[in-house]
Amino acid sequence: MTRNFNDSYRCDGCGLTGHKLWREYQTLACYTELVCASCASASQAKSPHSSWSGEMLFVDGDQIGWRVPAVTTEDGDTFWGYSSVPADRIAWWYAMPTYQDQTKNAECERNIKRRKKQWDDFMASYARKQP
Numbered sequence: 001m002t003r004n005f006n007d008s009y010r011c012d013g014c015g016l017t018g019h020k021l022w023r024e025y026q027t028l029a030c031y032t033e034l035v036c037a038s039c040a041s042a043s044q045a046k047s048p049h050s051s052w053s054g055e056m057l058f059v060d061g062d063q064i065g066w067r068v069p070a071v072t073t074e075d076g077d078t079f080w081g082y083s084s085v086p087a088d089r090i091a092w093w094y095a096m097p098t099y100q101d102q103t104k105n106a107e108c109e110r111n112i113k114r115r116k117k118q119w120d121d122f123m124a125s126y127a128r129k130q131p
């Protein structure tokens with residue numbers, strides 16, 4: 001029996017549900033461990049490669065160490081590849097809160113909005129440069 005990741009979209013570390021989760025990069029879905037931001041940062045804090053800043057944007061900055069956003073397919077049987085997630089599934093993932101802690105989550109949401117605006121501005125200026 002394979003796991004349906006939409007039915008059991010919960011942190012394997014602390015059991016948190018209804019929040020953004022990350023998965024291990026390049027691990028088969030049936031073996032991957034899903035973790036929330038708190039659990040991922042806690043395990044990643046020991047790593048010298050930690051770049052997690054709580055600032056997320058799908059193009060950059062949303063990875064926690066070697067973990068990438070766990071974006072399920074609509075069937076829930078597996079995850080989208082990191083660079084091939086469709087826009088509606090990205091929106092689904094971003095719609096979930098990041099942290100249980102309200103203050104921390106609010107700060108994270110502000111970072112996401114700021115990064116999103118930077119990216120949109122960059123894309124707009126890039127588009128203007130096209131003939």
Ligand SMILES: [Zn+2]
Pocket residue numbers: 011012013014015016035036037038039040
């Ligand atoms: Zn957790």
